[in-house]
Amino acid sequence: xxxxxxxxxxxxxxxxxxxxxxxxxxxxxxxxxxxxxxxxxxxxxxxxxxxxxxxxxxxxxxxxxxxxxxxxxxxxxxxx
Amino acid sequence: xxxxxxxxxxxxxxxxxxxxxxxxxxxxxxxxxxxxxxxxxxxxxxxxxxxxxxxxxxxxxxxxxxxxxxxxxxxxxxxx
Amino acid sequence: xxxxxxxxxxxxxxxxxxxxxxxxxxxxxxxxxxxxxxxxxxxxxxxxxxxxxxxxxxxxxxxxxxxxxxxxxxxxxxxx
Amino acid sequence: xxxxxxxxxxxxxxxxxxxxxxxxxxxxxxxxxxxxxxxxxxxxxxxxxxxxxxxxxxxxxxxxxxxxxxxxxxxxxxxx
Amino acid sequence: xxxxxxxxxxxxxxxxxxxxxxxxxxxxxxxxxxxxxxxxxxxxxxxxxxxxxxxxxxxxxxxxxxxxxxxxxxxxxxxx
Numbered sequence: 001x002x003x004x005x006x007x008x009x010x011x012x013x014x015x016x017x018x019x020x021x022x023x024x025x026x027x028x029x030x031x032x033x034x035x036x037x038x039x040x041x042x043x044x045x046x047x048x049x050x051x052x053x054x055x056x057x058x059x060x061x062x063x064x065x066x067x068x069x070x071x072x073x074x075x076x077x078x079x080x
Numbered sequence: 081x082x083x084x085x086x087x088x089x090x091x092x093x094x095x096x097x098x099x100x101x102x103x104x105x106x107x108x109x110x111x112x113x114x115x116x117x118x119x120x121x122x123x124x125x126x127x128x129x130x131x132x133x134x135x136x137x138x139x140x141x142x143x144x145x146x147x148x149x150x151x152x153x154x155x156x157x158x159x160x
Numbered sequence: 161x162x163x164x165x166x167x168x169x170x171x172x173x174x175x176x177x178x179x180x181x182x183x184x185x186x187x188x189x190x191x192x193x194x195x196x197x198x199x200x201x202x203x204x205x206x207x208x209x210x211x212x213x214x215x216x217x218x219x220x221x222x223x224x225x226x227x228x229x230x231x232x233x234x235x236x237x238x239x240x
Numbered sequence: 241x242x243x244x245x246x247x248x249x250x251x252x253x254x255x256x257x258x259x260x261x262x263x264x265x266x267x268x269x270x271x272x273x274x275x276x277x278x279x280x281x282x283x284x285x286x287x288x289x290x291x292x293x294x295x296x297x298x299x300x301x302x303x304x305x306x307x308x309x310x311x312x313x314x315x316x317x318x319x320x
Numbered sequence: 321x322x323x324x325x326x327x328x329x330x331x332x333x334x335x336x337x338x339x340x341x342x343x344x345x346x347x348x349x350x351x352x353x354x355x356x357x358x359x360x361x362x363x364x365x366x367x368x369x370x371x372x373x374x375x376x377x378x379x380x381x382x383x384x385x386x387x388x389x390x391x392x393x394x395x396x397x398x399x400x
Contacts, residue, residue: 016320017258018097023313024265025104031273031306033111033118038273038302039280040119042295044126046284049291051129055122056298058136062118063305065143066111069150070309073103076158078316080096098177105184112188113195120199124206131209135202138216142198145223146191149230153187156238160176256400257338263393264345271353271386278353278382279360282375286364289371296378303385310389318396 015080022077030070034063099157106157110150114143179237186237190230194223255320262317270310274303335400342397350390354383 041059045052121139125132201219205212281299285292361379365372 013254014093015096015100016255017261018100019320020100020255020258020260020262020317021097021265022100022102022104022262023317024262024269025101026107027266027310027313028269028272029104029108029111030309031111031269031271032108032276033113033115033273034302034306035273035276036112036115037118037122038277038299038305041122041298041302042277042281042284044122045291045295045298046288048126048129049288049294051125051132052291052294052298054129054132054136055125056294056301058121058125058132058139059118059298059302061136062114062121062139062143063302065118065147066114067305067309069110069147069154070107071312072151073107073154074309074313074316076154077100077103078320080099080158094173095176095180098180100180101177102180102182102184105181106187109184109188109191111191113191113193113198116192116195117198117202121202124202128206128209131205131212134209134212134216135205138201138205138212138219139198141216142194142201142219142223145198145227146194149190149227149234150187152231153183153234156234157180157183160179160238253334253338256335257341259400260335260338260340260342260397261345262342263397264342264349267346267390267393268349268352270389271349271351272356273353274382274386275353275356278357278379278385281378281382282357282361282364285375285378286368286371289368289374292371292374292378296374296381299378299382303382307385307389311392314389314393314396318400 019077019080023074026070026073026077030066033066037063037066095160099160102157103154106150106153110146113146117143117146175240179240182237183234186230186233190226193226197223197226259317259320263314266310266313266317270306273306277303277306339397339400343394346390346393346397350386353386357383357386 037059041055044055048055117139121135124135128135197219201215204215208215277299281295284295288295357379361375364375368375
């Protein structure tokens with residue numbers, strides 16, 4: 001019984017390590033993705049200031065797609 | 081019986097680590113993909129503002145393809 | 161009998177880790193591929209708006225090829 | 241009883257290591273993402289100083305998306 | 321009793337190692353991000369000296385976003 005509890009504890013250790021790495025990698029990905037969209041959006045507005053409304057709408061839609069799937073992943077990881 | 085439970089526990093530890101890494105990698109991939117589409121879309125709108133409707137439709141279709149396959153993968157990983 | 165069960169369990173641990181890594185890498189690949197197609201498609205439409213119908217058809221065909229093979233891979237990994 | 245406490249301690253060690261790596265990776269990601277947006281924003285303002293209002297608004301929106309998902313991840317990691 | 325103290329020490333060892341790596345990675349990330357913003361800002365001012373006020377404001381805002389999330393992460397790591 002004690003041995004079981006021992007390895008259950010060790011289990012949680014590796015699991016938490018994996019969840020931690022996962023969250024870190026997920027944020028790297030999401031940030032690079034949203035960063036690319038946001039960076040290109042401000043450059044695009046500088047090139048065509050009169051299209052800023054359309055550009056910011058498209059920026060938000062695509063950034064929200066990344067945000068959504070990242071939050072889903074974070075919650076699933078946290079439940080794991 | 082106790083030994084079996086021990087290693088079943090250790091198993092879950094490595095499994096959770098793998099699932100975590102998988103979710104992290106999946107979000108990196110999805111974000112880079114959607115980020116590239118979104119980034120190019122806002123640049124394309126800046127170059128051709130009058131084509132923004134067609135561009136945003138195409139952006140959504142291709143981004144939704146990535147979003148869909150990522151969500152499928154996240155759910156399959158979570159069930160694993 | 162107990163030893164066999166032990167190693168079967170340990171096996172499952174590494175197996176799940178491998179499956180997880182595989183799914184993560186698969187999504188990275190698929191996303192980069194579809195992302196490149198979608199990103200270039202919106203740029204192409206901006207350069208030739210009147211060709212948007214043909215461009216979006218070709219985009220969908222090539223993106224669907226990536227999507228299909230990725231979903232097949234995800235299912236095969238999940239059954240593993 | 242002592243053995244249990246021993247491995248419970250070792251568990252927390254691996255878990256904390258994972259959480260630490262996760263926070264580090266998350267900050268790398270968030271910084272690269274916000275850095276790209278901010279860097280492009282100041283270049284965009286230099287190219288179109290009269291569009292600085294719109295540019296800074298879009299910069300803030302996309303940077304806030306990264307900031308938000310990173311803080312969520314940091315809190316989830318801390319609770320883990 | 322001695323073994324317990326030994327492994328409790330080992331625990332703290334892994335935890336401290338993780339926190340150390342985390343702080344190091346966080347500073348790498350924050351520096352790359354703020355470095356990019358600052359580097360682009362001085363280039364932008366060199367191209368448009370009369371826009372230096374607006375540029376430095378935007379530089380400060382985006383750099384402060386990175387600074388804020390990094391400090392939050394450093395504090396959470398320290399409490400871990």
